[in-house]
Every structure is written in C-alpha cells, then in structure tokens.
Amino acid sequence: MADTSAAASHGQPGDVTKRDFLKLVAGAGAAIGAAAMAWPLIDSMNPSKDVLAMSSVEVDLTPIAVGQGITLMWRGKPVFVRHRTEQEIKDAEAVQLGQLIDPQADDARVKPGEKQWIVLVGICTHLGCIPTGNKPTEMRGDWGGWFCPCHGSQYDTSGRVRHGPAPANLAVPPYAFESDTKIKIG
Amino acid sequence: MVGLNKSEFKNPVVNWIDTRLPIFTMMQNEYGAFPTPKNFNYLWNFGALAMINLMIMMVTGVFLAMNYQPNATLAFDSVQHIMRDVNYGWLLRYVHQNGASMFFIVVFVHIFRNMYYGSYKNPRELLWIFGVVLLLLMMATSFMGYVLPWGQMSYWGATVITNLFSAFPVVGDPIVTWLWGGFSVDNPTLNRFFSLHYLLPFVIFGVTFLHVVALHITGSNNPLGIDVKSPQDTLPFHPYYTVKDSVGLCVYLLVFAIFVFFWPNLLGDPNNFIPANPLQTPADIVPEWYFLPFYAILRSVPNKLGGVCLMFGSIAVLFVLPWLDTSPVRSARFRPIFRKLIWLWIVSVGVLGVCGANKPEGIWVVLSRVGTAYYFLHFLVILPILGKLERPLPLPESISRPVIGGGPLPGGAAAKPMEKV
Numbered sequence: 001m002a003d004t005s006a007a008a009s010h011g012q013p014g015d016v017t018k019r020d021f022l023k024l025v026a027g028a029g030a031a032i033g034a035a036a037m038a039w040p041l042i043d044s045m046n047p048s049k050d051v052l053a054m055s056s057v058e059v060d061l062t063p064i065a066v067g068q069g070i071t072l073m074w075r076g077k078p079v080f081v082r083h084r085t086e087q088e089i090k091d092a093e094a095v096q097l098g099q100l101i102d103p104q105a106d107d108a109r110v111k112p113g114e115k116q117w118i119v120l121v122g123i124c125t126h127l128g129c130i131p132t133g134n135k136p137t138e139m140r141g142d143w144g145g146w147f148c149p150c151h152g153s154q155y156d157t158s159g160r161v162r163h164g165p166a167p168a169n170l171a172v173p174p175y176a177f178e179s180d181t182k183i184k185i186g
Numbered sequence: 187m188v189g190l191n192k193s194e195f196k197n198p199v200v201n202w203i204d205t206r207l208p209i210f211t212m213m214q215n216e217y218g219a220f221p222t223p224k225n226f227n228y229l230w231n232f233g234a235l236a237m238i239n240l241m242i243m244m245v246t247g248v249f250l251a252m253n254y255q256p257n258a259t260l261a262f263d264s265v266q267h268i269m270r271d272v273n274y275g276w277l278l279r280y281v282h283q284n285g286a287s288m289f290f291i292v293v294f295v296h297i298f299r300n301m302y303y304g305s306y307k308n309p310r311e312l313l314w315i316f317g318v319v320l321l322l323l324m325m326a327t328s329f330m331g332y333v334l335p336w337g338q339m340s341y342w343g344a345t346v347i348t349n350l351f352s353a354f355p356v357v358g359d360p361i362v363t364w365l366w367g368g369f370s371v372d373n374p375t376l377n378r379f380f381s382l383h384y385l386l387p388f389v390i391f392g393v394t395f396l397h398v399v400a401l402h403i404t405g406s407n408n409p410l411g412i413d414v415k416s417p418q419d420t421l422p423f424h425p426y427y428t429v430k431d432s433v434g435l436c437v438y439l440l441v442f443a444i445f446v447f448f449w450p451n452l453l454g455d456p457n458n459f460i461p462a463n464p465l466q467t468p469a470d471i472v473p474e475w476y477f478l479p480f481y482a483i484l485r486s487v488p489n490k491l492g493g494v495c496l497m498f499g500s501i502a503v504l505f506v507l508p509w510l511d512t513s514p515v516r517s518a519r520f521r522p523i524f525r526k527l528i529w530l531w532i533v534s535v536g537v538l539g540v541c542g543a544n545k546p547e548g549i550w551v552v553l554s555r556v557g558t559a560y561y562f563l564h565f566l567v568i569l570p571i572l573g574k575l576e577r578p579l580p581l582p583e584s585i586s587r588p589v590i591g592g593g594p595l596p597g598g599a600a601a602k603p604m605e606k607v
Contacts, residue, residue: 040274041249048253048271 056186058178061117069134071122074185078122079173080134080146081183084157088144089115092158102168106158109172119175119183120159124148126166131155146170216402221420222427223408225585229303230406230427231434232296238435239289240394244387246282250275254334256380258373261336262461280450281442286328287453288442290476293324301507302528304516305407311508313404316397318504320390325501327386328474330379337458338468344371344379346471350484353494370464411517412581419585470545478542479535483561485546486554496558503565510565512573520579524572527564534560 057074059081064070069082084092092106110118124131131146131153132138141147141154143162148154153166160169175185191211193204204210253272255264268275297317300306306314333344348365352358367374405414414420421427445452453475457468473481483500487493503510518525534557541554 040277041245043273044249044275044278045252046273048267048273048275050267050271 056184058182058184061181061183066116067136071134072185074121074173078130079185080118080120080122080159080170082118082120082134084116084118088157091144092156092160095156095158095160101161101164101166104158104160104169109158109160109169111177114177117183118157118159119172119185121171121173122146123170124150124153124166125161125168125170126151126153126164131170216423217428218422218424220402220423221405221414221417222423223406223414223419223585224421224426225408225410226406226427226430227409228430228434229295229299229409231431231438232292232299233401234431235292235434235438236289236296237394238438239285239292240387240390243282243285243289244391246278246285247384247387249278250282251384254380256334256377258336258376258462261334261376265335277446280446283454284442284445284450286331286474287476288438288445289324290328292438293321294476297321298532300407302518303407303409304411304511304513304518306508307511307514307516308508310400310404310407313397313400314508315505316393316400318501320393320397321504322501323386323390323393325477327383327390328476330383330386332474333376333379334383335458336376336462338460338462338466339455339458339471341371341462341464342467342471343473344375347473348375350494350497353491355491372464407516408585409517410519410582410585411515412585415584416586472543475539475543478540479538479557479561480542482538482542482554483558485542486551486558496562500561503562507565507569511569513569513576513578514573515578515581520581521572521576522579523576527568527572531560531564534564 055075057072057079059070059072061081061083064081064083066083067085067088069080071078071080073079089106095106097103097105106115122130122134126148127150129148129150131148133140133146133155139147139149141163143154143156145155145157145159145162148166151165152163153161154163155166155170156162158169159172161167173185175183178184190205191208193201193208193211195201195204195210200210250268253264253268253275255261265279268279270276272278300314300317329343329347333340348362348371351361351365354361363369365375366372367378408414455472455474460468472478480497480500484493484497487496513521513524515521518528537553538557538561541550541557544550546554
C-alpha cells in the first residue's frame with residue numbers, strides 16, 4: 001500500500017523512500033519500547049530476592065549414628081546427610097572411575113578428613129524424584145547407596161549413579177564444617 | 187450471513203484466514219478506512235487512552251496477582267513482599283496503583299468531552315449509557331482493588347462503603363452481612379473482593395467492546411456537534427487519528443511516568459502504610475481522590491438514607507442525561523448560555539471534591555450543600571429548561587466549511603450537500 005503510493009509520487013517502484021525509513025525507525029522504536037516494558041513483567045516471574053537470598057542450614061551431626069542418614073530441607077529441597085560405615089567408604093573409594101556413568105572420585109565428593117560424612121541433594125538427576133535409602137531400612141539398591149523408586153536409578157555410597165536412567169551423580173551442595181560435629185549447608 | 191468472505195488482502199496467509207474469519211477486513215474497515223470526522227481536537231484522544239489504560243491495568247494486575255495473597259493475615263505483608271523482593275514488583279505495583287488514578291483522570295476528561303460537545307444526544311444515547319455503566323464498573327473495581335493491600339485505609343474504607351447499604355430500611359443490615367460474609371469486614375470479605383477485583387476488568391472489557399461497537403454504528407461526534415454530511419467531512423482513521431492518538435499517548439505516558447517514578451505515593455494515603463486494625467479507626471477516613479465529590483455529596487445530607495440516595499443518584503442521573511438535556515444542539519460552541527453553565531457545573535464538582543477531602547464541619551458543610559444543590563440543579567432544572575429557552579448560534583453548514591474556511595452560514599441558508607471529490 002505505502003510502497004505503491006509513495007513510489008508513484010517519489011520514484012521508481014523498489015526505491016527506498018524517506019517514508020519507508022521513517023516507518024522503519026518508528027516501528028523499531030515502538031518494538032524496543034514494547035520489549036522494554038515487557039521485561040519487568042517477565043522478570044517479575046523469576047525468583048524474588050527473598051527466594052534468592054542465600055538461605056543456609058546448620059546441622060548438628062552428633063545424633064547421626066554410623067550407617068544412619070538424615071533428611072533435611074535446604075532451599076526447599078531435601079538434603080541427605082549420611083554417616084558412612086568403614087565398609088561403605090572403602091566400597092566408594094575402590095570403584096574404578098572407568099566403570100562410572102558420571103566419573104568422579106569419592107575424594108572429590110567429601111571433605112578432606114571427614115570421609116565418613118556424605119552430603120547430597122536428595123533429588124534424582126533423572127526426573128526429580130527423591131531416592132530411598134537414606135534410612136538403613138529403606139531399599140538401597142545393588143550398590144548400597146540410594147535407589148530411586150520412580151524409574152529404578154541406583155546410586156552408590158558416594159551418591160554416584162551406577163545404574164540408569166539417571167544421567168548424573170547426586171549433586172553435592174555447598175557446605176562447610178564449622179566444627180567436627182557441625183556443618184553449615186549453603 | 188453464511189458464506190465465505192471475499193478477502194482483498196494480498197498476503198496468502200492473511201487472505202486464507204480472512205476468507206474464513208474476516209477479522210482483517212473488519213480491522214481494515216473499523217480502524218483503517220473508518221471514516222472519522224476531520225475536525226477532532228485532542229479531547230478525542232481520551233477514549234483510546236482509556237482503552238490503553240485498561241490494558242495496562244489488566245496486564246500489571248495479572249502479574250501482581252501472581253505474588254499477592256488474598257488472606258487477611260498475609261495480604262499486607264505480601265504487598266510489602268511485592269514492593270521489596272519481587273523483581274520489578276515496585277514498578278508493577280506503582281504502575282497499577284497510579285494507573286487507577288490515571289484511568290479516572292482519563293475517563294473524567296472523556297466524560298467532560300461528551301458533556302461539553304453533547305455527544306450523549308440522539309443517536310448516541312445508548313453509547314453514553316454503556317459509558318455510565320463502565321464508570322460504575324470502574325468505581326466498583328477500583329474500590330475493591332483499594333481494599334486488597336489491607337492497610338488501615340483499605341480496611342476502614344471497605345467498612346464505611348459497605349455500611350452505606352445499611353442505610354436501606356429492613357434489607358440494609360442483611361445485605362451488609364451478606365456483603366461481608368460475616369459480622370465485620372474480615373477474611374471472607376477480602377477473598378471475595380479479590381475474586382471480584384480480578385473478574386470485573388474482564389466485564390469492563392466486554393462492555394467496552396459494546397461501547398466501541400455502538401460507536402462504530404453511530405460514528406463519532408465532533409467538536410462542532412453536527413452530523414457528517416459527505417465524505418469530504420471525514421478522514422480515514424488510519425493514519426490520521428492513529429497518529430493523533432499516538433501524540434496524545436506520548437503525553438499521557440509522560441504524565442503517567444512522572445507519577446510512577448517521582449511521586450508514586452502522591453495520590454495515596456499515608457494511613458495505608460499501617461496494617462489493617464479492626465480495633466482502631468484512623469482519625470480521618472478519606473476515600474481515593476476520584477471518589478471525593480461523591481463522598482462530599484454523601485456527607486452533605488444530615489440524614490443517612492438521604493445521603494446514600496443522593497450519592498447513588500449523582501451517578502444515576504447521568505443515565506437519563508440524554509433526555510434531561512432538551513436542546514437539539516450538541517456542541518457547547520453554539521450554546522452561549524450552556525457554554526458558561528457547564529463550567530459552573532465543573533466548578534461545583536471541584537468544590538465538592540475539596541469538601542470531600544476536608545472534615546465535614548464549618549464552611550465545608552455549607553460548601554458541600556451548595557455544591558450538591560448545584561450538581562443536581564444543573565441536571566434536573568437547568569438542562570431541561572435551558573434547551574427550551576436558549577437561542578443557539580447558527581450552526582455551520584458542514585464540518586468541511588469551517589475547516590476549509592468560510593465560517594458559519596447565516597441561519598436558514600439552504601444546506602448544499604458537498605460533492606465527493
């Protein structure tokens with residue numbers, strides 16, 4: 001419409017006219033303005049500052065007996081803290097990295113000198129279910145770690161995936177020892 | 187109308203859709219080529235601005251609702267959560283809060299435009315009535331929205347306004363209990379107000395659609411108040427009025443932005459920063475500024491039922507305005523007496539607004555009674571009589587004449603229809 005009438009009065013069809021330029025600039029300006037107005041709306045759906053604020057949890061380890069584990073909430077997610085037996089540590093360390101789906105040494109998943117404590121985000125890396133096995137009475141799978149009831153993924157005593165469909169090891173959250181019997185997660 | 191639309195659009199996808207559902211043809215007819223009187227002034231921006239304002243309110247409101255908690259124990263804190271923690275929550279809330287005031291500014295100007303240029307007269311009475319319905323819906327929506335932050339003024343405003351219904355004999359108290367869902371304004375009241383505050387904008391949207399359809403049947407009025415007589419009197423809506431509306435939109439957004447970014451709480455009440463307390467009423471209960479004239483009318487009468495009836499009557503009288511104004515001439519430009527008296531009516535509304543903001547004692551009682559009396563006098567006495575007595579100035583022969591030059595013809599000159607170019 002515009003190009004025919006503008007072209008008829010200002011030049012050959014196909015010529016770029018001043019009006020075309022003005023329309024383009026005005027249109028681009030309006031589009032940028034609309035995008036600038038849309039961004040606050042979109043961003044308001046992202047996690048708010050109180051959610052983002054680094055929440056941290058302190059855990060007293062003294063009540064956790066050898067072979068036992070506890071589950072606690074951190075940032076709305078379950079976190080497993082397990083007191084491993086000597087045998088479990090040995091099993092975890094003895095594994096050839098080549099056998100693993102997501103190769104990672106046990107040393108890289110625990111704090112130096114505190115090998116008996118394994119701290120994991122208790123969410124299966126397949127589709128987000130919570131694996132069983134944190135309590136000795138629950139099913140722990142063939143590798144003695146955790147077993148996901150949803151699709152049968154199995155984890156060893158270091159929380160590394162040994163049997164699919166999960167693609168990756170259970171995540172280790174950021175944590176630090178405040179004393180020998182107390183950790184701070186987050 | 188059964189049958190495919192013969193679409194003239196070149197683009198094959200547009201053409202395919204338009205053949206089956208002629209929305210592109212409709213948009214082209216109603217907003218592209220739509221013949222619009224060529225003599226609009228900037229007061230004709232305000233309908234489009236109101237439409238845009240409604241969109242802004244609905245969009246920001248939907249996003250605010252994602253973070254708001256309609257619960258008496260959580261509502262106040264959730265609004266503070268929006269202000270402090272939610273990304274751009276402060277912007278969403280201030281746009282929504284000041285958007286309500288902007289909406290009323292725009293709509294009040296829009297209504298004034300209609301009254302000054304007689305747009306409510308035949309054949310646009312129904313269009314006007316839809317407009318008054320929209321005003322009532324807006325008032326209900328804004329009132330319930332003001333309750334949601336659950337501050338002191340929210341709570342006590344809700345208490346006072348809902349108690350208005352207790353003025354009616356016999357049915358009054360059961361109605362108030364029913365409105366509250368209890369024996370005072372409390373959590374059930376807040377819940378239902380939130381639900382209705384979310385619903386009513388969609389009702390407003392629907393009635394606005396009818397309002398616009400009715401407008402596109404009658405066509406727009408214009409500053410001369412005379413009918414379009416030939417195609418020479420009109421311009422296609424696009425690009426002439428899309429551009430003119432865009433200029434107005436820029437000014438409107440500028441004013442809006444000044445409120446939001448520099449005086450976001452100018453029109454708010456400091457008492458609403460205090461959480462609702464059912465055991466303590468603030469010293470001054472004042473409604474939002476856009477309700478002040480009506481609040482003054484309510485308080486001008488020492489009788490409870492009388493005040494409530496007058497307040498509702500001040501809006502109800504607008505519904506019959508097309509029949510109260512007996513003058514066949516629309517535009518105030520050609521009504522020398524009405525042209526002055528309409529401003530006197532505006533002054534009475536302004537005085538009532540100031541009275542509504544002050545405590546009802548001393549001079550303010552007298553002023554609000556005078557203002558109320560004139561408000562109704564204008565509609566019920568002056569307009570019916572003035573139409574019979576006033577001698578209007580001669581009307582121009584057509585819209586084109588004064589635009590091109592030539593001015594009004596002497597009265598009685600035969601009107602010659604313009605020929606199409």
